[in-house]
Amino acid sequence: MSHRDPVIFQIGWNACINCGACVAICPQEAGFISDFDTIAVGRPCDIACMLCEDICPVTTITHREVQKFQIDEINAA
Numbered sequence: 001m002s003h004r005d006p007v008i009f010q011i012g013w014n015a016c017i018n019c020g021a022c023v024a025i026c027p028q029e030a031g032f033i034s035d036f037d038t039i040a041v042g043r044p045c046d047i048a049c050m051l052c053e054d055i056c057p058v059t060t061i062t063h064r065e066v067q068k069f070q071i072d073e074i075n076a077a
């Protein structure tokens with residue numbers, strides 16, 4: 001399955017061990033991080049390489065795919 005659609009991530013905060021691996025491997029722009037120093041949540045990632053999700057040692061990163069028009073709505077909110 002292709003992962004080229006933009007994605008928005010969710011993180012299970014209770015499971016996250018703040019290892020920083022997701023941020024370290026991420027090729028997104030600087031600052032694409034959450035308040036808890038993980039990759040950003042609630043913000044679309046249009047690279048969608050999924051390295052962050054794959055590297056998380058506690059597999060607590062999940063995502064949903066979003067369409068372009070939904071991103072415009074999110075950014076306008």
Ligand code: SF4
Pocket residue numbers: 022025026027028039040045046047048049050051052053
């Ligand atoms: S999918 Fe890739 S570019 Fe997007 S947040 Fe994860 S590691 Fe970063």
Ligand code: SF4
Pocket residue numbers: 011015016017018019020021022023037038039055056057058059060061
């Ligand atoms: S890779 Fe997983 S456990 Fe590590 S900081 Fe990111 S979300 Fe948390």
